[in-house]
Amino acid sequence: MDVVLQAIAVVFLWQNLAALAGGSIYGVIIGVLPGLGPSAGMALALPLVIKWDPVTALIFMGSLYKCSNYGGSLTAILVNTPGDASNAATILDGHPMCQQGKGGVALGLSATAAMVGGTLGMICLIFAAPFLAEFALRFGPSEYFLTALLALSIIAAVVQGATIKGLIAAGLGLLLSTVGFDVITGHLRYTAGWAPIEDGVPLIQALVGLFAVTQALVLAESATSISRLAKLFGGFWEGVRTYFHYPVSIVRSSLIGLFIGVLPAVGQSSAGLLAWADAKRSSKHPETFGEGNPEGVVASETATNACMPGDLVCTIALGIPGSVGAAIFLGVMIIFGVIPGPLVFTEKAGLIYSLFFALVLTSFVIFVIGMTVGRRLAAMTLLPNDIIVPLILVVSLLGSFAIRNEMSDVFISLAFGALGYVMLKGGFTPIPLLLGLVLGELVETNYHRALMISGGSYTIFTASIISKILIVLTVLSLVGPYLGPFWKNLTQGEK
Amino acid sequence: MLEKFKLTEVWLKIALLFVFSAFYVAALSFPEQARQFPQLLAVASLAMTAIALVMDFTRKRAVRAEISGVDDTELRVLDADDLRARKKRYYRAWAIILFSTIIGFLGGFLFSALCLFAGFALVFGSKAKLPRNLVAGAGMTIVVYLVFGVMMGVPLLNGVLW
Numbered sequence: 152m153d154v155v156l157q158a159i160a161v162v163f164l165w166q167n168l169a170a171l172a173g174g175s176i177y178g179v180i181i182g183v184l185p186g187l188g189p190s191a192g193m194a195l196a197l198p199l200v201i202k203w204d205p206v207t208a209l210i211f212m213g214s215l216y217k218c219s220n221y222g223g224s225l226t227a228i229l230v231n232t233p234g235d236a237s238n239a240a241t242i243l244d245g246h247p248m249c250q251q252g253k254g255g256v257a258l259g260l261s262a263t264a265a266m267v268g269g270t271l272g273m274i275c276l277i278f279a280a281p282f283l284a285e286f287a288l289r290f291g292p293s294e295y296f297l298t299a300l301l302a303l304s305i306i307a308a309v310v311q312g313a314t315i316k317g318l319i320a321a322g323l324g325l326l327l328s329t330v331g332f333d334v335i336t337g338h339l340r341y342t343a344g345w346a347p348i349e350d351g352v353p354l355i356q357a358l359v360g361l362f363a364v365t366q367a368l369v370l371a372e373s374a375t376s377i378s379r380l381a382k383l384f385g386g387f388w389e390g391v392r393t394y395f396h397y398p399v400s401i402v403r404s405s406l407i408g409l410f411i412g413v414l415p416a417v418g419q420s421s422a423g424l425l426a427w428a429d430a431k432r433s434s435k436h437p438e439t440f441g442e443g444n445p446e447g448v449v450a451s452e453t454a455t456n457a458c459m460p461g462d463l464v465c466t467i468a469l470g471i472p473g474s475v476g477a478a479i480f481l482g483v484m485i486i487f488g489v490i491p492g493p494l495v496f497t498e499k500a501g502l503i504y505s506l507f508f509a510l511v512l513t514s515f516v517i518f519v520i521g522m523t524v525g526r527r528l529a530a531m532t533l534l535p536n537d538i539i540v541p542l543i544l545v546v547s548l549l550g551s552f553a554i555r556n557e558m559s560d561v562f563i564s565l566a567f568g569a570l571g572y573v574m575l576k577g578g579f580t581p582i583p584l585l586l587g588l589v590l591g592e593l594v595e596t597n598y599h600r601a602l603m604i605s606g607g608s609y610t611i612f613t614a615s616i617i618s619k620i621l622i623v624l625t626v627l628s629l630v631g632p633y634l635g636p637f638w639k640n641l642t643q644g645e646k
Numbered sequence: 647m648l649e650k651f652k653l654t655e656v657w658l659k660i661a662l663l664f665v666f667s668a669f670y671v672a673a674l675s676f677p678e679q680a681r682q683f684p685q686l687l688a689v690a691s692l693a694m695t696a697i698a699l700v701m702d703f704t705r706k707r708a709v710r711a712e713i714s715g716v717d718d719t720e721l722r723v724l725d726a727d728d729l730r731a732r733k734k735r736y737y738r739a740w741a742i743i744l745f746s747t748i749i750g751f752l753g754g755f756l757f758s759a760l761c762l763f764a765g766f767a768l769v770f771g772s773k774a775k776l777p778r779n780l781v782a783g784a785g786m787t788i789v790v791y792l793v794f795g796v797m798m799g800v801p802l803l804n805g806v807l808w
Contacts, residue, residue: 315698319662322691326669329684338680341672364743371739371770372732537771537779541762542786544743549755549790553800558751561758565747577658595683 158504161206162512170207171509174214175516181215182222183546189219193483205487206502210509212483217269217459217510221517224261224452229254230543232363237455239582240423242362244440244447251443259390260448262521267394268456269514271405272412276460277507292600293612297621299590299597302421305428305628307583314629317583320574324584327352328591335599347559356551356563357588361581363547364568367540369575387522390445397449400430408454412461424586426454432631460510467495467503650703659699666692738769753805756795760787 161167174196181192192215200208223238228245241261248257290298303325307317330341331351342348394401404426411422430450431440440447466477467484484490489499496503534542551564571581605611612618650656670688673681742765750758763783771779795802 315694315701319659319691319694319698322687322694323662323665326666326684326687326691329687333676333680336677336680338677340676340680340684341669368736368739371766372736535771537766538782540739540770541766541783544762545759545786545790549759549794549800552755553794553798556801556804558747558755558805561747561750561755565743573654573658577655579658598683599679 154500155504158501159508161501161505162210162509166204166207167210167505167509170203170211171214171512171516174211175218175513175520178215178218178220179222179225179517179520182219182224183226189216189480192216192219193480201486205489206505208487209484209489209502209506212480213506213510214513214516216480217265217456217513218517218520220455220459221261221265221520224265224455225258228257228261228448230363230539231366232543232547233358237423237458239362239585240427240451240455241448243427243451243582244442244444245451247441247443248445248448253443255386256390256393256445257448258521259387260394260445261390261452262387262518263391263394264449264452265456265521266514266518267401268405268408268453269459269517270511271401272409272457272460273507273511273514275405275409275457276464277504289617291615292597292604294615294617294621296594296597296601297612297618297625299421299594301621301625301628302425303583303586303590303594304625305425307629313578314633316579320579320581321583321587324587324589325591325594326587327357327584328588329595334592334596347555347557347563351592352588353554353560353563354588355554356560357567358585359547359551360564360567360569361571361585363543364564365571365575365581367543367547368568368572370536370543371540373536393445394449397446399433400446400450401453403429403433404450404453405457408457409461411454412458413464421586421590422458423451423455424582427451456514460507463510653702656699656702659695659702662695663692663699666695735770739766742766742769751805752807754801754803756787756791756802757805759790759802760784763787 162171177196178189178192181189193212196212196215200211203211220237223233224241224245227233227238227241228249231242231246231249233239233242245257245261248254303321304318307314307321328351331339331349333340339349347353407426407429408422411425427440427447427450430446431437434440434444434446436444462477463480466481489495489502548561548564551560552558554560574581574584601611602609613622666688670685670692673684673688676684742762746758746761746765749761750756760783763786764780767776767779767783791802794800
């Protein structure tokens with residue numbers, strides 16, 4: 152207990168509070184730029200903090216990591232462009248709310264979700280970290296493979312309401328993830344000799360294209376502003392009040408986020424989408440999801456924010472990062488002499504608990520940022536298209552360019568922009584494609600690993616209880632949407 | 647039957663059939679372990695696309711998929727003239743984007759940013775607000791240069807010409 156109290160006192164030192172505030176503001180700015188997510192933000196900030204005290208530096212990086220997610224939610228809501236793959240679920244209901252002039256309400260929901268989800272997640276993390284880490288160790292390659300498949304099937308089935316189209320998009324995303332060096336054999340696949348894609352289709356550039364460029368094209372086509380109505384309804388505080396109308400969704404989404412966060416490499420993108428799908432399924436009015444239902448924003452944002460602490464469990468307790476951002480954070484920890492592993496909770500207890508407490512405080516800082524700039528940001532949706540379209544394009548393509556300083560990355564984003572636009576016009580949503588691209592490597596690697604362990608036998612995918620449960624859930628997620636109408640027809644027929 | 651060929655959704659699925667087939671065929675030359683997963687995916691995706699296409703043609707009425715995911719409120723009330731105007735704006739936007747990217751490739755990303763701001767102000771903005779929009783665009787380009795070029799060290803002026 153003394154260690155915890157000392158750790159809290161350390162956070163309140165002026166330099167650590169300044170680092171927390173600086174990291175939060177920098178994180179929001181980085182998150183707002185589509186393409187520059189937490190990983191790029193931390194990489195860019197590393198030269199700045201390298202000579203700082205480890206506690207101060209890790210508090211700065213932790214706040215940056217957390218706030219960049221919130222920044223990504225802002226763009227997801229306001230301009231239909233997630234700052235990072237983890238914010239993909241937010242666009243489903245957040246942006247339609249914006250189009251209805253309720254941008255301020257959506258921003259209030261998002262900031263409250265960051266505060267509540269983040270705090271609930273951190274509290275759970277502090278008490279349950281050792282148990283969760285132990286549970287994560289029970290997952291082998293076959294369980295990871297099946298978890299990723301479950302995530303893809305749920306998203307494919309629920310996001311659009313047309314399972315087969317979702318599965319086709321997910322299949323395309325998974326296939327595109329096989330471009331570049333094969334992780335098992337090292338063989339070069341589908342590159343046609345073009346060097347920029349030898350390491351795989353770059354995820355951030357693809358994300359920028361699929362969402363930012365596509366959205367810019369859709370806006371350029373129509374002569375109106377993002378908000379179809381010329382004024383804003385409701386505000387930040389209405390969003391805060393609305394958030395607490397959904398207590399069941401808050402608890403369920405927090406648990407989903409925490410659970411997904413604990414699983415290495417499954418990541419925040421899956422957490423938000425799974426929670427959104429869960430909220431839609433359990434709602435009495437599922438047809439309103441995707442049309443600007445506030446509960447959709449509550450579920451996705453709460454899960455994404457609760458996921459981050461779970462993500463940190465594996466990173467800190469096991470040294471296994473749960474996402475790309477967590478992998479960079481792991482590197483930062485090692486640079487500052489904090490070697491992740493079970494012993495870190497005893498050897499560096501003060502530093503770890505200072506970091507945890509700083510992250511709880513960051514959740515409140517996010518709320519303050521949302522409260523002060525929310526309304527002004529919502530007004531951005533009223534800007535005419537001749538201003539907002541080039542702004543979206545410059546900021547997002549700059550994010551794409553700045554990662555490797557290559558104009559070829561801008562061309563990749565434009566190609567994905569064209570693909571995203573055609574998909575939208577063809578009635579497909581690009582979200583399953585993005586998730587396929589994100590989870591592709593995880594799926595393929597664990598597929599091969601599982602078969603190597605079993606000597607080529609596919610029975611390994613049904614060997615454990617966890618695997619069996621995952622298979623049942625996957626099948627249910629695929630046939631579930633058809634069972635409801637079928638049952639309804641059956642019972643109505645009997646009458 | 648023929649009216650279904652007017653749908654973007656149908657053409658997209660036909661294109662996807664070729665894409666998935668190409669993925670399968672291109673993988674034939676890979677070592678066994680490297681081709682196993684992409685071929686499995688390609689076959690599954692091909693099958694799903696074929697099923698979806700068959701379903702499209704067996705449905706009694708054609709469904710306008712163009713409205714999905716974008717926001718159908720506008721498209722439902724658009725007449726032929728409006729649709730033509732939208733297409734025109736779409737092609738103009740692509741022209742500006744491609745021109746700007748080529749300029750950026752030659753002279754550096756900063757010129758690309760300047761061209762995007764200027765291009766959209768000239769082509770899409772009102773003539774009365776043109777000077778204001780151009781000044782705002784130039785100001786934004788300077789901000790981009792100061793924040794990313796100077797503070798973060800991103801080489802915004804590196805093009806193939808210099």
